[in-house]
Amino acid sequence: MKSFWSSFIFLLFWSPIMGDNSGEFLNVENNTVYSSIAGLLKLLKLEEIFITNIKAYTNKLAEKVKNLQAYIDSVDYEFQQSFEDREKYVGNPINAFSLVRRTHQDLPKWHNYSQQIVGIEELFALEEIIDKIPDNKDMEYSLGKMHRLEQIYDxxxxxxxxxxxxxxxxxxxxxxxxxxxxxxxxxxxxxxxxxxxxxxxxxxxxxxxxxxxxxxxxxxxxxxxxxxxxxxxxxxxxxxxxxxxxxxxxxxxxxxxxxxxxxxxxxxxxxxxxxxxxxxxxxxxxxxxxxPSDYEIGCRGQFLGRRNHVCSYNFTITEFLRLAPLKQEVLNWDPYIVIYHNVLKDDEIDKLKQHSNDNAAEVVNPIEKRIFQRINELTRLSFLNQLIVSKNGPGTQKHIKEYSKGTLLFFVSTFSFAIYIYISLLNNVELGGATVFPKLKISVFPQKGSCLIWYNTPDPRSEPLECPVLQGNKWGT
Structure with a gap:
C-alpha cells in the first residue's frame, strides 16, 4: 500500500467476520442495499413478515372456504341424481318452496359474500414488501460474493x-x-x-x-x-x-x-x-x-510456519505497560509486524457495538479516550479525537487502501502520519477472515480484541490484504 505521508502505522483490531477485503476485486458494496450483515438481517425480517402475511391471508381464505362449504352442505339434496329423482324432488311442494326461497333470498347473499375480497390488509402489506425486495443489482452482487468465496478458498x-x-x-x-x-x-x-x-x-x-x-x-x-x-x-x-x-x-x-x-x-x-x-x-x-496466488494461499492458511516467531510480554515501552503488560507476538522483524492481545475489553467492545449502525458511524462516548490512551501507549503517538465503527457483511469487500477515504482514518496531531484502526468486536472467526501479507507469506487470523500493528512505509512487502470470512460477522473501528 502506497503512502502519501512520510510514514504511518496500520493498526488492526480484529475478530469474527463474514466480510471480505480482498485487493483483487472491485468494491461495489456501497451500491447495494443488502450487502452488510445488518442489511441481510433486515432482508430476513422482510421475508418473515412476508410469510406472516401469507399465513394470515391463507387463514382468511380458509375461513372463507369453510363458510362456503357450510352453504354447500346446507343444501339438502345430492347433485348427481337421475332425472327421475330430480323430478320427484321438485314435485314435492315443500322442496319446491324451499328451492324458490333459497334462490331468491339466500343465493344473492352467498353471491355477495363470494365476491368479497379476503385479506385486503395482508394483500396491501405484501405489495409494500415487494417494493423492498432485492433488485437485479443486489442479486448480481450476491452471486459475485459467492464466486469470490469459491475462488479464494477453492x-x-x-x-x-x-x-x-x-x-x-x-x-x-x-x-x-x-x-x-x-x-x-x-x-x-x-x-x-x-x-x-x-x-x-x-x-x-x-x-x-x-x-x-x-x-x-x-x-x-x-x-x-x-x-x-x-x-x-x-x-x-x-x-x-x-x-x-x-x-x-x-x-x-x-x-x-x-x-x-x-x-x-x-x-x-x-x-x-x-x-x-x-x-x-x-x-x-x-x-x-x-x-493459487500467494493471497489465496494465505487466506486458506497454507503458509508454512515461521521460525522467527517470538512471543513475550511487553512491559518496557511505557509506564502503563510496566503496570499492565500486554502479551505480544512478533510475526516479522523486517518489516516489523506485531500482535498485541486483549487490547480491548469485552465491556468496551459491547459499548462500541451499541454506538454503531449498519456500515459506519462515529462513536462518541467515554471509552474513546481509554482506547486512544491505550493505543498511544503502544505506538507512542497521539490521535485526533475520532473513532469510527464499521460492520461488514458476508463476502463484502473494502480494500485496506480505501480506508484513506475516511471510513477508518485517523490523523495524528503531532506528525504527518495516517493511522488506521480496525477493531473486531465479536467472537473469534470460525472460518476465514485472515489479514494476509502475501509478499512476506504471513497470515494473521482474527482474534477478539487483539491489535495488529505494522509500520506501513513504502516497503511493498508490508502491503496487506484482507480475506473474506466464511462464517460469522465482522465489526471494526
Missing amino acids: LEAIELARGRIQSKQYNFRPSIRDCVALGEHKFKREEYQRASMWFRMAIKHEPEGNAEIINSILGDPKVKLYTLYAKSMLIFGMIKSNPSMTIAEAKKISYEALSKASLADVKSLLNELLSQTDDEIVYEMNVNKTK
Whole structure:
C-alpha cells in the first residue's frame, strides 16, 4: 500500500467476520442495499413478515372456504341424481318452496359474500414488501460474493451442495434453484468448470417437496438444465484437452455439435457423465489446475510456519505497560509486524457495538479516550479525537487502501502520519477472515480484541490484504 505521508502505522483490531477485503476485486458494496450483515438481517425480517402475511391471508381464505362449504352442505339434496329423482324432488311442494326461497333470498347473499375480497390488509402489506425486495443489482452482487468465496478458498460445489465448508458440516444446504442460479452465473462468466459442477449438483439434487405445485408457480428449474450441463462440460473438456483453443472456438464447436446430435446421443453423453462419482469428476477436472496466488494461499492458511516467531510480554515501552503488560507476538522483524492481545475489553467492545449502525458511524462516548490512551501507549503517538465503527457483511469487500477515504482514518496531531484502526468486536472467526501479507507469506487470523500493528512505509512487502470470512460477522473501528 502506497503512502502519501512520510510514514504511518496500520493498526488492526480484529475478530469474527463474514466480510471480505480482498485487493483483487472491485468494491461495489456501497451500491447495494443488502450487502452488510445488518442489511441481510433486515432482508430476513422482510421475508418473515412476508410469510406472516401469507399465513394470515391463507387463514382468511380458509375461513372463507369453510363458510362456503357450510352453504354447500346446507343444501339438502345430492347433485348427481337421475332425472327421475330430480323430478320427484321438485314435485314435492315443500322442496319446491324451499328451492324458490333459497334462490331468491339466500343465493344473492352467498353471491355477495363470494365476491368479497379476503385479506385486503395482508394483500396491501405484501405489495409494500415487494417494493423492498432485492433488485437485479443486489442479486448480481450476491452471486459475485459467492464466486469470490469459491475462488479464494477453492470451495467445491459438491461440498457446498452438501452443506460442507472447508470440511466443516453445517445444517444448511442450497436448494436446487440455488444450484441452478450459481451455475448460470458462472456459465455467463465463462467459468465452465465451476458452472458444470453446480449444474451437476442441481441435477442430482433431491426433489423439492410439493415440486409439482411449486414448479407451476416458480417454473421448473430443470428446464434446459441438462443442456447447460452438457454445454459446460463440452466447452471445459475441449479447452482442457487443447489449451490453445479459445473459449469462443470451444463454444462454437460445442453448440454446433449439440444442435446436430440426436436426443439419444445427448442422453448417452449425460448418462456417461452422471455415472461417474462426484469425486472422480472433481479429480479429473482439477488435474493441471492453475496454481493459487500467494493471497489465496494465505487466506486458506497454507503458509508454512515461521521460525522467527517470538512471543513475550511487553512491559518496557511505557509506564502503563510496566503496570499492565500486554502479551505480544512478533510475526516479522523486517518489516516489523506485531500482535498485541486483549487490547480491548469485552465491556468496551459491547459499548462500541451499541454506538454503531449498519456500515459506519462515529462513536462518541467515554471509552474513546481509554482506547486512544491505550493505543498511544503502544505506538507512542497521539490521535485526533475520532473513532469510527464499521460492520461488514458476508463476502463484502473494502480494500485496506480505501480506508484513506475516511471510513477508518485517523490523523495524528503531532506528525504527518495516517493511522488506521480496525477493531473486531465479536467472537473469534470460525472460518476465514485472515489479514494476509502475501509478499512476506504471513497470515494473521482474527482474534477478539487483539491489535495488529505494522509500520506501513513504502516497503511493498508490508502491503496487506484482507480475506473474506466464511462464517460469522465482522465489526471494526
